Amino acid sequence: MTLNRKFVWPLMATLLSTVGAHAAEFDLSIQTHFSAESLKGKNVQSLVDDIERMTAGRVEIEMFYSASLVKATETFDAAVNGILDGDMTGAAYQTGKDPAFQFVGDVLGGYDTPWEMYSWFYYGGGLEAAQPLYEAHGMHVVGWWISGQESLSSTSPLASVEDFKDWKFRSPPGIQTEIFADLGASPIVMDFGEVFTALETKIIDGADASNIATNSEIGLYDIAKHATYPGFHSMPADHLAINKGVWDSLPDDIQAIIEVAMEKMAFRETLSHSVEMGAAAKAAQADGVTLYDWDAEQREAFRTFSRAKWEEWGEKTEQAGDLVDSHIAFMKKIGLITQ
Incomplete structure (x- = not known):
């Protein structure tokens, strides 16, 4: 029997196409508040690409940017409630649920480098201390990604703790305002977009x-000629x-x-931003900005x-206390806290 090529080849092409375009076994939807064009967004896309490639297409991820x-503040709840599968924003957004989230989002004044912070998470009991907090809210924490130290910008010197006295500055809400107020500063909570005009x-x-790189991009150093770098x-x-x-x-x-x-x-995130911030610091100095690297x-x-x-x-909830104790114990172990 002779097969008619007119009918066989289209049939074979259809079969091969169906085999090659099999559906993924697992479809995940995740949201980040960063734009796809930003360095953070590009690093997020690399995560998506790696997972899809390493699973040979068994996992497909739909990433929602910006x-x-x-x-952004509703991303966590959207994942809890099944609108999304995952959240790639900041834990500090969830301090209203439990103050403990502050200590997996930003340990103000705690670590000098991202590598110390990663070390707590992977080798200092951080993951074990954080997981019960997430599970209590119906989530599982996979890991952290840390860009690096933030820089304070100022129209006056910031060489020491004493320079915070009567210093009026924009602050995000939360524990930051309390710490700086105790140091004699006058924190004013305002949106990020209002900073330059203020x-x-x-x-x-x-x-x-x-x-320092983001601060440079939005023009803060056109006005504020003093900055802490690397931040602390x-x-x-x-x-x-x-x-x-x-x-x-x-x-x-x-x-x-x-x-x-x-x-x-996570590690590529830190490394890529280190390069970006180093270049920004060099450019800022060339433009007359004084940088303050605080000593030990x-x-x-x-x-x-x-x-x-x-x-x-840490006294507000049991989980907050557990996380604070975990950080302090690890900081003592690596010498950041002596007693």
Whole structure:
């Protein structure tokens, strides 16, 4: 029997196409508040690409950038409630649920470098201390990604703790305002987008806005000719947290791939921003900005003030207390806290 090529070839092409375009076994939807064009967004996309490639297409991820599905502060709840599968925003957004989230989002004045913070998470009991907090809210934390130290910008010198006295500056809400107020500063909570105008009109003398590269991009150093670098006061971490039911439904090999891909992405995040911030610092100095790299004594003084506030927040809930105790124990182990 002779087959008619007119009918056979189209049939074979259809069959091959169907085999090659098989549907993924697992479809995950995740949201980040960063834009796809930003360095953070590009690093997030590398995570997506790695997971899809390492699973040979068994996992497909739909990533929503720029908080395009729900507001950034609502991402966690959207994942809890099944609107999304995962959240790649900041844990500090969830301090209204439990103050403990502050201590997986930003340990103000705690660590000097992102690597110390990662070390707490992976080798200092951080993951074990944080996981019950996430599970209590129906989530599973996979890992952190940390850009690096943030820089304070000012129209006056910031050489020591004493320079915070009567310093009027933009501050994000939360524990930051309490720490700086105790140091004699006058923190004013305002939106990020209002900072430049507030500096220009002298409503504020400085700002706790972002890292030195972002501060440069928005023009803060056209006005504020003093900045801390590398920063010491804040080093925000964003997380990858997955709905616990979704996470538990994934096979062990898929879970391991996501964990490994997250570690790679986190470290690349820190490295890429280190390059970006270093270049920004060099350019800022060339433009007449004075940079202040606080010595160990001044950092310890700020950490001591901050620690008092951590411990105060640690009394609010059991989970907060557990996380604060975990951080302090690890800082003592690596010598950041001596007693």
